[in-house]
Amino acid sequence: MASPDKVPGEEYDYEALPAHYGLGHNMLAGAFAGIAEHSVMYPVDLLKTRMQIINPGAGNLYTGLTNAVSTIYRIEGWRTLWKGVSSVIVGAGPAHAVYFGTYELVKELAGGNVDDGHHPVAAALSGASATIASDALMNPFDVIKQRMQVHGSQHKTITQCAKSVYRAEGFQAFYVSYPTTLCMTIPFTATQFVAYESISKFMNPKKEYDPFTHCIAGGLAGAFAAGITTPLDVVKTLLQTRGLAEDKEIRSAKGLLNAAAIIKRQYGWKGFLRGMRPRIISTMPSTAICWTSYEMAKAYFKKQFGDS
Numbered sequence: 429m430a431s432p433d434k435v436p437g438e439e440y441d442y443e444a445l446p447a448h449y450g451l452g453h454n455m456l457a458g459a460f461a462g463i464a465e466h467s468v469m470y471p472v473d474l475l476k477t478r479m480q481i482i483n484p485g486a487g488n489l490y491t492g493l494t495n496a497v498s499t500i501y502r503i504e505g506w507r508t509l510w511k512g513v514s515s516v517i518v519g520a521g522p523a524h525a526v527y528f529g530t531y532e533l534v535k536e537l538a539g540g541n542v543d544d545g546h547h548p549v550a551a552a553l554s555g556a557s558a559t560i561a562s563d564a565l566m567n568p569f570d571v572i573k574q575r576m577q578v579h580g581s582q583h584k585t586i587t588q589c590a591k592s593v594y595r596a597e598g599f600q601a602f603y604v605s606y607p608t609t610l611c612m613t614i615p616f617t618a619t620q621f622v623a624y625e626s627i628s629k630f631m632n633p634k635k636e637y638d639p640f641t642h643c644i645a646g647g648l649a650g651a652f653a654a655g656i657t658t659p660l661d662v663v664k665t666l667l668q669t670r671g672l673a674e675d676k677e678i679r680s681a682k683g684l685l686n687a688a689a690i691i692k693r694q695y696g697w698k699g700f701l702r703g704m705r706p707r708i709i710s711t712m713p714s715t716a717i718c719w720t721s722y723e724m725a726k727a728y729f730k731k732q733f734g735d736s
Contacts, residue, residue, distance in 0.1 A: 451532065455526070462523060462525070466714070470509075470513045479702060480702045493709075533554075540625075552619075572586050572590055575589050611684060624645050642724075646715045661707060663687045
């Protein structure tokens with residue numbers, strides 16, 4: 429195989445796997461991408477959670493993104509924007525390692541790397557498989573993160589928060605939103621991966637390592653997928669923060685359909701669009717960062733093994 433340092437007349441086959449390049453390196457690249465993505469965009473994610481919560485004491489505090497930022501700064505201080513970030517750092521590394529490891533493995537098995545053609549089915553299948561595996565690991569950390577993000581949360585550390593949730597609601601509290609999460613993330617990830625592969629193929633038909641392509645394709649794919657899955661994200665947030673709600677109906681929400689009915693009854697159809705702007709605003713750069721970081725790490729490993 430040609431080295432990434434191309435010589436005249438040769439093309440570096442970026443998608444091909446060097447002989448000694450293994451699944452572990454894809455997983456390491458994925459862990460790097462996940463931590464980079466979630467750490468950089470965490471404050472916007474906190475704003476999204478605050479604006480999505482259906483709770484008279486917290487959900488009506490903010491009228492928009494600008495108001496949310498100024499209110500948090502005035503009442504709670506800037507450090508609040510990073511409250512709970514340790515949970516995603518601890519969870520995102522392993523979860524994204526599983527995410528991208530599964531993605532690359534299933535993509536290879538599904539024939540997504542056999543030639544230079546476009547393989548949307550393989551991309552969708554690998555994306556769906558990746559999110560099923562990674563969400564099983566990440567869901568508890570996501571619950572802890574959102575419990576720490578809400579207005580008035582008394583949780584100081586992820587360990588203390590996890591113990592508190594477990595004592596009050598049992599182990600099921602960490603997975604009550606998992607079916608809803610999959611209902612959201614499977615179409616989100618499948619859509620994102622197909623869009624990413626399609627945009628990348630259009631912008632970079634030779635499949636060479638190109639940070640600009642990876643950044644733009646990742647951002648556009650993420651924004652599109654985030655917009656169409658916002659209603660399910662609102663339902664997920666309700667389920668993951670139900671233990672902090674003042675409303676008895678919300679506290680007793682059992683699953684996807686019950687939570688959706690509560691949202692419809694209390695806020696109408698517009699309730700399913702709560703937090704759409706910060707979700708898109710956070711997802712677009714976060715997926716751009718994620719894909720750029722992942723492809724950068726992957727290119728580094730491939731260069732090392734390609735040169736060996």
